[in-house]
Amino acid sequence: MKNRIAEASELPKDVVMGQPVITAMGRTELTIENYRGITEYTDVLIRIQTKIGQIRITGKKLKVEYYTNDDMKLTGQIETIEYQQ
Amino acid sequence: MIFKILQYIRGYLLIRVTGYSAERFLNACRYRGIRLWNMRPCGNAYEMNISIRGFRKIKPIVRKTGVRVVIVQRSGLPFFLYRYRRRKLFFAGAALFFILIYTLSRFIWSIDFRGNLTRTDETLLEFLKEREVASGMRISDVDCGRIVKDIRKEYDDIIWVSASVEGTKLIIQIKENQDVIKEAEPENEEEADKTIQPEDIVADRDCVVKSIITRKGVPRIAEGTEIKTGDILVSGQVPVNNDAGETIGYQPQVSDADILGQTTVSYEDRESITYEEKKEIINECRSEAPVEKREYYVRIGDWRICFGEIKNKYEHFEQYSSEKRLKLFDNFYLPISFGEKRAVPYTVLEKKREKKELQRILSGRFSQYCEDLEKKGVEIIGNDVKIYTGFQNAEAKGTLTVIMPVGTKRPSQPIEITAPADENEQSGE
Structure with a gap:
């Protein structure tokens, strides 16, 4: 239902449906918006809870540059970005 | 950030x-x-x-x-x-820093002139100093309007002035009137007319007159006349004749004429066959590099600290020195300068010139001389300058036949009227 409204009104889905926005810059920087929280965090794996499920980011020397209510920024050598239900 | x-x-x-x-x-x-x-x-x-x-x-x-x-x-x-809460002096220093910055920024520290072509910065600075505008004055005391008015009043050829304060700098922009000199001349001439000082043109050298064009005054000579130094060529006393053709008076004039005369100019130039050549003394320990002594110094006011010394025992040496003054920003010069002095000793070698080289030097100088003459408006119509080489010297000697402008101005002596004239006739001029 919400999806339809979003499509009909041509509003951005991240605003209407709270979909996460992932912006990757090369392989070293990643910004994530619209998330619920971190479920696991080590320097090789970060699991982030979002509305559509978990996002798994693996890599090396992963570091959270900042962590605020709106967005978070990851840096490090990123290897994979996975979606899990 | x-x-x-x-x-x-x-x-x-x-x-x-x-x-x-x-x-x-x-x-x-x-x-x-x-x-x-x-x-x-x-x-x-x-x-x-x-x-x-x-x-x-x-x-x-x-x-x-x-x-x-x-x-x-x-x-x-x-x-x-x-x-560091217990370090009172540190806080005092920091506070002093801010106070100093604030206080110093209340003063003018440099005056910058732009657009002044005929007057130097120093002249204008001197003038402003008389009006109590100088670096070191308080910014609040600067009255830009008054500075502008003062400058406009003092200098007639400055047609536009703008004064502004930028930070601690007083910027004075000036526009000069380039035509002012041309305009001023006719005025002077008019003034001069009222109290006319009659002038003659007299010969400044012996020559034969080739052409004469008189604009003012009475020519005393014609084309082809041989003249001697001191002869009056054009008289500034213009005779006034009555109906009978008698001279009854003289009207004073500043004579003006173009007179060309043919004359000879002697030319002599000498060049020594031997000459001295400087040769740097090569350091034996370090091949190729010439012997050199350096001295570096820091100068603060009249006080200077030197590093090294350029004193040496050589008979001849060339000394070079350079100095650089420290400055803050664009033109805030500090009384601290750095400099370098260098002494390069050399030996003198006596060498002889070839005949061809001598000829080249002498004829080069002669043609330069001719060019200079032509620039002055002298026309060369003949020359018999020859180069002679002797034992010690080579000489270029001879005379040039030239046509050149002659005549210099000299105050004219009033001529007494030989034939006394009647009062009535004088009034009828």
């Missing part, structure tokens, strides 16, 4: 969070809007930065999530000030 400066001013902590549900702690912080940054896992713990304000709010979160929080490092201005 600005964010980092703000962080530093507000102060922040590096904390280590340990415990079973450290992630919960992170999420709770996020939920309460506490900003965390530079987070990194560190064994079983996490290290992260948190602002002082944020840190004050985390107590309930810590209790709720059951984590342990340890402060690892305190950074930022509040901690810095707290650590």
Whole structure:
């Protein structure tokens, strides 16, 4: 239902449906918006809870540059970005 | 960058969070809007930065999530000030710094002129100093309008002036009137007419007159006349004749004429066959490099510190020196200069010139001389300059036949009227 409204009104889905926005810059920087929280965090794996499920980011020397209510920024050598239900 | 400066001013902590549900702690912080940054896992713990304000709010979160929080490092201005709170002189110094900066920025430290082409900065500075405008004065005392008026009043050829204060610099922009000299001349001439000083043109050398064009005055000579130095060529006393053709008076005039005369000019030039050549003394220890002595110095006012010395035992040496003055910004010169002195000794070698080279030097100089003459408006119609080489010298000797402008102006002597004239006739002029 919400999806339809979003499509009909041509509003951005991240605003209407709270979909996460992932912006990757090369392989070293990643910004994530619209998330619920971190479920696991080590320097090789970060699991982030979002509305559509978990996002798994693996890599090396992963570091959270900042962590605020709106967005978070990851840096490090990123290897994979996975979606899990 | 600005964010980092703000962080530093507000102060922040590096904390280590340990415990079973450290992630919960992170999420709770996020939920309460506490900003965390530079987070990194560190064994079983996490290290992260948190602002002082944020840190004050985390107590309930810590209790709720059951984590342990340890402060690892305190950074930022509040901690810095707290650590050095007992250093009174430091704070006094910092306060003094701000006071000084503020006080010094209340004064004019340099005056910059732009657009002045005919007057030097020094002249204008001198003038402004008389009007009590100089570097070192208070900015609040600067009256730009008055400066502009004063400059306009003093200098007629300055047609536009703008004065403005930029920081601690007084900028004075000037527009000069380039035509003023041309305009001023006719005025002077008119003034001169009222009290006319009659002038003759007299010969300044012996010559034969080739052409004469008189604009004012009475020519005393004609084409082809041979004249001697001191002869009057054009008289400034213009005769006034009556109806009978008798001269009854003389009208004074500043004579003006173009007179060309043919004359001979002797030319003589000499060049020595031998000449001295300087040769740098090569250092035997370091081949190729010439012997050289250097001295560096720092000069503060009249006081100077030297490093090294250029004194040497050689008979001949060339000395070079250069100096550079320190300045702040564009034109705030400090009384500190750095300099270098260099002495390069040399030996004198006596050498002889070839005949061809001598000829080349002498004829080169002669043609330069001819060119200079032509630039002055002298026409060369004949020359018999020859080069002679002797034992010691080579000479270029001879005469040039030239046509050149002759005549210089000289105050005219009034001529007494030989035939006395009637009063009535004089009034009928």
